[in-house]
Amino acid sequence: MAKRLSNESSISDVLKEFIEVNKLQNGMDKIDVQAAWKSLMGNGVNSYTKEVMLKGSTLYVSLTSAVLREELSYGKEKIIKMINEELRKEVVTAIILR
Template identity: 55%
Template sequence: MAKRNNDNQPIQDILKEFVKTNNLEGGLDKVNAREAWANLMGNGVNNYTTAIELKHETLYVQLSSSVLREELSYGKEKIVNMLNESLGKDLVKKLVLQ
């Protein structure tokens, strides 16, 4: 029978260790990037957002409005900085609006 570890640890530390040992950080980063986009852009932009995908430090955002895509393209650097600030790490290096 396996020996029980009686050391008390905060659940936060246990979850971080679980994520690290099972290589789940990449998937969580993708989910967090989607949530950060939705929170930062608000309902106006989210209504025209059809897909969001994070691949190799590049965030691909598909928009159904060409006018909105053009408008957002002027502030790409600011959006990337806001996303990284919201995520708490430099996860997004480039933003591609499709």
């Protein structure tokens, strides 16, 4: 049973409790990673991005340009670091570009 929150709880505390009780954190992380990719990569990369999907701690990114895929493969560690810094927690540990 969920613990009862007092009437003086802030909305952020109530939402955190709701996410924790209903085990929604994985879904929230998937949405946050997609948003972080779009904001960090910019319009140029996003125009060639077909799909961004988080499975476990691995980020799968489908790209329509082989040249861009090759270019991004050189900076995988930097991309992982940038996304995790944007989310303020360690969510992504690996990136697969396809």
